[in-house]
Amino acid sequence: MRGNTRLAALGAAVTAAALALSACGGTEPGGGGKDATAWVLTGGPEATFRSSFETWNKDNSDQKITTEFFANDAYKEKIRTAVGSGSAPTLIFNWAGGSLADYVENGDVVDLTDRTKDLQERLVPSVLESGKVDGKLYAVPNNNAQPVVLFTNKKVLADAGVDTAPATFDELLDAVGKLKRAGVDTPIALAGQSQWPELMWIQYLADRVGGPETFNAVLKGEPDAWSSPEMLKALDMITQLVDAGAFGDKFGSVVADANADAALLHTGKSGMLLQGAWTYANFLIDAPAFADSGDLGFATFPSVEGGKGDPANIVGNPANFWSISAKASKEQQDIAFDYLNTAMYDDAYVDSLIDGGTVPVTVGAEEKIAQSEQAPFLTFAYDMVKNAPNFQLSWDQALPASQAQALLTNLSQLFLGQKTPEQFAKAMNDAS
Amino acid sequence: MSVADRVREPRQRVASPVEKHPRRLGPPLWMSLPAMAFFAFFAIVPLVGVVLLSFTTWDGLGTPGWTGASNWTRVLSDPVTQHAIRLSVILTVASWLVQCPTSLLLGVFMAGRQRYRAVYAVLYFVPLLFSAAAVGIVYKALLDPNFGIGPATGVGWLSKDWLGNPSLSLPTLVFVIAWCFIPFHSLLYQGAARQIPREMYEAATLDGAGRVATFFHITLPQLKNTIITSSTLMIVGSLTYFDLIFVMTNGGPGNATRVLPLDMYLRGFRSYDMGGAAVVGVILVVVGLAISALLNRLGGSSRMDSQMEGL
Numbered sequence: 001m002r003g004n005t006r007l008a009a010l011g012a013a014v015t016a017a018a019l020a021l022s023a024c025g026g027t028e029p030g031g032g033g034k035d036a037t038a039w040v041l042t043g044g045p046e047a048t049f050r051s052s053f054e055t056w057n058k059d060n061s062d063q064k065i066t067t068e069f070f071a072n073d074a075y076k077e078k079i080r081t082a083v084g085s086g087s088a089p090t091l092i093f094n095w096a097g098g099s100l101a102d103y104v105e106n107g108d109v110v111d112l113t114d115r116t117k118d119l120q121e122r123l124v125p126s127v128l129e130s131g132k133v134d135g136k137l138y139a140v141p142n143n144n145a146q147p148v149v150l151f152t153n154k155k156v157l158a159d160a161g162v163d164t165a166p167a168t169f170d171e172l173l174d175a176v177g178k179l180k181r182a183g184v185d186t187p188i189a190l191a192g193q194s195q196w197p198e199l200m201w202i203q204y205l206a207d208r209v210g211g212p213e214t215f216n217a218v219l220k221g222e223p224d225a226w227s228s229p230e231m232l233k234a235l236d237m238i239t240q241l242v243d244a245g246a247f248g249d250k251f252g253s254v255v256a257d258a259n260a261d262a263a264l265l266h267t268g269k270s271g272m273l274l275q276g277a278w279t280y281a282n283f284l285i286d287a288p289a290f291a292d293s294g295d296l297g298f299a300t301f302p303s304v305e306g307g308k309g310d311p312a313n314i315v316g317n318p319a320n321f322w323s324i325s326a327k328a329s330k331e332q333q334d335i336a337f338d339y340l341n342t343a344m345y346d347d348a349y350v351d352s353l354i355d356g357g358t359v360p361v362t363v364g365a366e367e368k369i370a371q372s373e374q375a376p377f378l379t380f381a382y383d384m385v386k387n388a389p390n391f392q393l394s395w396d397q398a399l400p401a402s403q404a405q406a407l408l409t410n411l412s413q414l415f416l417g418q419k420t421p422e423q424f425a426k427a428m429n430d431a432s
Numbered sequence: 433m434s435v436a437d438r439v440r441e442p443r444q445r446v447a448s449p450v451e452k453h454p455r456r457l458g459p460p461l462w463m464s465l466p467a468m469a470f471f472a473f474f475a476i477v478p479l480v481g482v483v484l485l486s487f488t489t490w491d492g493l494g495t496p497g498w499t500g501a502s503n504w505t506r507v508l509s510d511p512v513t514q515h516a517i518r519l520s521v522i523l524t525v526a527s528w529l530v531q532c533p534t535s536l537l538l539g540v541f542m543a544g545r546q547r548y549r550a551v552y553a554v555l556y557f558v559p560l561l562f563s564a565a566a567v568g569i570v571y572k573a574l575l576d577p578n579f580g581i582g583p584a585t586g587v588g589w590l591s592k593d594w595l596g597n598p599s600l601s602l603p604t605l606v607f608v609i610a611w612c613f614i615p616f617h618s619l620l621y622q623g624a625a626r627q628i629p630r631e632m633y634e635a636a637t638l639d640g641a642g643r644v645a646t647f648f649h650i651t652l653p654q655l656k657n658t659i660i661t662s663s664t665l666m667i668v669g670s671l672t673y674f675d676l677i678f679v680m681t682n683g684g685p686g687n688a689t690r691v692l693p694l695d696m697y698l699r700g701f702r703s704y705d706m707g708g709a710a711v712v713g714v715i716l717v718v719v720g721l722a723i724s725a726l727l728n729r730l731g732g733s734s735r736m737d738s739q740m741e742g743l
Binding site: 077080081083084102103105106108186192193195249250251252253254255260263264269401402404405406409412413416418 | 491492493494512572575576577578579593594595596597598601681682684685686687690698701702703704705
């Protein structure tokens with residue numbers, strides 16, 4: 001008898017442990033539910049996503065899509081693990097580039113080429129191109145074009161005697177000097193703790209100095225591509241800006257996710273801000289009075305005298321993208337395809353993007369944009385995207401993850417003055 | 433004497449009957465099975481997994497591939513890791529130097545029975561109630577050089593770039609971590625100090641010892657075991673500390689606060705270098721275990737001498 005009790009107790013203990021374990025591996029989205037799932041980013045055109053999914057769920061109660069919203073940094077970490085462990089949502093929000101290529105290589109996402117024809121007709125071809133890997137479409141854009149724009153606070157600039165946004169690098173340095181003398185401690189707002197806003201500076205400068213080839217050499221893995229004369233000159237220009245005090249001495253704790261850099265501009269503590277076009281939408285929400293006052297200026301990035309790059313070239317993200325998880329059930333995938341073909345970039349979607357102050361990536365949006373309340377900025381940004389000879393995808397998205405992280409850390413040290421351009425170039429050559 | 437000899441050394445116990453008839457008294461062995469099973473599943477299995485992973489290359493997708501010791505040579509010769517090791521040592525030593533004396537003094541102070549001390553004790557206890565993430569976010573907002581407490585109050589020296597300046601960020605973290613953990617350690621010392629028999633103080637006072645002398649000759653020696661426990665928690669805790677640093681600086685600016693646990697995380701979940709991250713993880717486990725074992729031996733906890741002889 002006694003042996004039996006022991007055995008029973010042991011059995012109970014093992015069952016308990018097994019139950020506890022299975023609860024951990026649990027039913028994450030994508031597991032087995034009937035509804036399709038989507039993970040979406042907060043900020044930017046969040047309202048567009050919300051209303052689109054709400055409308056879809058109301059009209060298609062048998063084909064529901066459940067959503068979860070995440071902040072940028074948290075999402076980027078979560079999604080990789082989720083995809084790797086087979087518990088990804090049906091619709092995978094991504095940035096195309098290096099991470100999409102990884103997903104494709106591992107068979108984590110499905111080919112969208114044939115089943116999203118309806119949607120593809122509505123989209124700007126160059127943006128659609130970014131979602132392709134080896135000629136097949138694996139990701140379709142889901143929001144707005146995100147070129148990087150030089151925002152200005154016209155009042156702060158005018159008070160310091162700077163009448164127009166700087167058009168060349170020398171004018172930029174000059175403007176920094178004038179702002180400093182006028183008592184502006186932080187002439188250019190920079191979210192140094194987030195690191196990726198620093199990338200925008202080197203991306204633009206490298207392009208203006210040496211054209212797209214400068215970075216393409218890095219992408220192709222050419223030896224010593226980081227220490228090419230053009231790259232070194234661009235890096236040196238960053239050092240010049242830092243030494244001139246262009247970013248003040250407190251940029252290291254400014255965080256972009258909290259819009260602290262935008263706050264510096266609209267509270268008049270800074271004169272300029274280099275950020276993605278989505279920041280315009282943040283101004284509308286965080287500081288509507290400033291956005292309406294006419295003090296908010298926007299310009300293309302200054303050119304560099306003698307530089308090889310076309311001043312109309314832009315950097316940033318063509319858009320964000322949806323991919324469909326290969327691990328999702330057939331039912332879930334069908335729902336996702338239906339959603340993409342019928343609801344994505346329908347009239348309400350495009351209107352909502354424009355109302356929110358962002359640039360849709362659909363063809364023939366000019367008219368709608370011209371009629372919107374935000375026409376001046378949106379026309380500016382739409383034309384910028386349309387007329388750009390080259391749209392460079394953000395380097396941290398374009399490069400493999402291991403190099404991207406090294407790039408961000410080393411760049412941050414360059415801005416802090418802990419590394420010289422040569423040391424930066426050497427560290428990056430070693431990392432690639 | 434080797435570690436094994438030391439462990440086998442017979443222990444001085446009062447309750448010798450337990451040793452004579454260990455099979456009859458005490459709960460049967462199988463009762464520990466559920467606990468052992470959980471420990472195996474949640475501690476041993478992952479640990480073995482991490483060790484195996486450190487010999488593979490894996491980016492989080494697909495299947496890991498065996499690479500032998502190449503991760504180890506790569507990570508150990510990486511200046512980023514070496515920097516992280518140095519930072520971890522500095523953080524650990526600095527944290528101990530700040531937390532240990534402060535919490536000891538606070539604990540002894542709170543051990544007094546005066547009512548005003550009870551009020552203080554409640555106040556000191558407050559930081560213990562907050563989650564690390566909440567503390568991190570609030571301190572980050574307070575220390576913001578543009579919109580934080582400095583600019584708000586107009587106090588110039590508070591407006592420094594506490595978390596964004598490479599030479600200030602680590603000391604700032606040491607301070608915030610201390611703010612979070614001193615209450616807990618004070619509580620340990622308060623409890624321990626209250627257990628010191630009053631007779632000892634009375635006897636010392638009769639012999640003419642003042643307050644300072646009783647502190648150094650009675651309180652401090654009596655708190656010896658608590659100091660060892662609390663120091664072990666502090667040192668192993670600082671060595672593996674992650675959440676506050678992650679929330680407040682994310683290892684930055686540059687890599688000025690990229691301590692080993694952050695290095696492990698950034699390697700694994702930002703660079704998707706799971707093999708390299710596993711190497712750092714194994715180093716942390718080994719060093720952490722070694723230090724706590726060493727501290728235990730230094731404290732002579734295996735002997736457990738009575739400190740109250742004559743009472």
